[in-house]
Amino acid sequence: MQIGIWLPSYCYPNLTYERAHGAVLDYARRCNDFGYDIWTIDHLLHAPGLYGMSWLEPLHVLTAAGAVAPDVQLGTGILVLPLRNPVVLAKEVATMDLLTGSRYKFGVGPGWYPGEFAATGTTVKERGARTDEILDAVTLRQLGYHAKPILLVDLGGYWRACQGLFDQFVAAGFAERRRHELLELLRPLRAPLEGHPWEHGFLLGGSPTGRLPGAAGRWTPGEMEQDWTPVAPQLVCEVAYDQLDDHRFRHPARFRRWRPDRDPLTCRLEQLDAPGADVGALLA
Numbered sequence: 145m146q147i148g149i150w151l152p153s154y155c156y157p158n159l160t161y162e163r164a165h166g167a168v169l170d171y172a173r174r175c176n177d178f179g180y181d182i183w184t185i186d187h188l189l190h191a192p193g194l195y196g197m198s199w200l201e202p203l204h205v206l207t208a209a210g211a212v213a214p215d216v217q218l219g220t221g222i223l224v225l226p227l228r229n230p231v232v233l234a235k236e237v238a239t240m241d242l243l244t245g246s247r248y249k250f251g252v253g254p255g256w257y258p259g260e261f262a263a264t265g266t267t268v269k270e271r272g273a274r275t276d277e278i279l280d281a282v283t284l285r286q287l288g289y290h291a292k293p294i295l296l297v298d299l300g301g302y303w304r305a306c307q308g309l310f311d312q313f314v315a316a317g318f319a320e321r322r323r324h325e326l327l328e329l330l331r332p333l334r335a336p337l338e339g340h341p342w343e344h345g346f347l348l349g350g351s352p353t354g355r356l357p358g359a360a361g362r363w364t365p366g367e368m369e370q371d372w373t374p375v376a377p378q379l380v381c382e383v384a385y386d387q388l389d390d391h392r393f394r395h396p397a398r399f400r401r402w403r404p405d406r407d408p409l410t411c412r413l414e415q416l417d418a419p420g421a422d423v424g425a426l427l428a
Contacts, residue, residue: 181218217247230281252275382402
């Protein structure tokens with residue numbers, strides 16, 4: 145098992161940036177001493193819930209951490225890709241990889257907080273397509289499927305450094321193009337809610353009433369799409385996951401493959417191992 149630690153690169157309203165600066169470097173040194181990889185969180189603005197605080201910029205934090213922790217891997221967990229300019233990001237990623245001796249793990253995701261998208265001149269509805277497009281720009285793949293293609297200029301030699309990152313690339317969720325493919329695959333399986341196994345809702349985050357189509361979800365109503373469509377339980381997929389929480393996957397669950405050899409009625413959450421979330425016990 146490879147253990148990584150998120151650096152406390154945040155600043156609660158009643159704390160100071162001096163505290164965040166000292167904690168980041170102190171934690172980085174300790175991670176290096178114990179051989180734990182270092183990760184940073186990315187949030188541009190204050191957001192609801194656990195993210196209602198300021199966060200230091202993750203790539204700069206990793207640069208500082210890498211200087212005092214020379215022996216461990218460094219990663220963004222995750223970098224909110226649609227908020228960034230692809231050309232500037234390509235240069236930043238290549239520079240990070242060079243200065244840290246190829247220790248940087250390029251972890252990215254599409255983000256979720258609408259305020260951050262509005263502040264950077266886009267919308268949350270474009271996040272999937274922008275994530276795909278920016279990855280294409282950083283890796284110099286062919287653009288063209290997006291309605292408003294981003295101007296791609298010559299990245300010079302930076303792309304060579306970027307290419308070396310993608311054996312370590314990690315991301316959460318499905319890319320926009322893959323979502324469209326899944327929609328076409330699942331469209332024939334749409335089913336009425338009446339008689340469906342989830343007819344009475346399902347528990348989400350401990351909600352006593354469950355979650356029905358159109359009900360309020362985890363995010364602020366009106367800011368994120370809340371709805372879902374029942375489908376007949378006829379397909380089985382294999383996923384990788386790191387934690388189960390209240391009968392749901394906690395954190396990114398990664399699609400591995402379809403399992404046509406399995407009967408959906410024989411596949412239940414009770415059969416899965418539940419990795420422990422007690423970090424203290426792991427580190428004892």
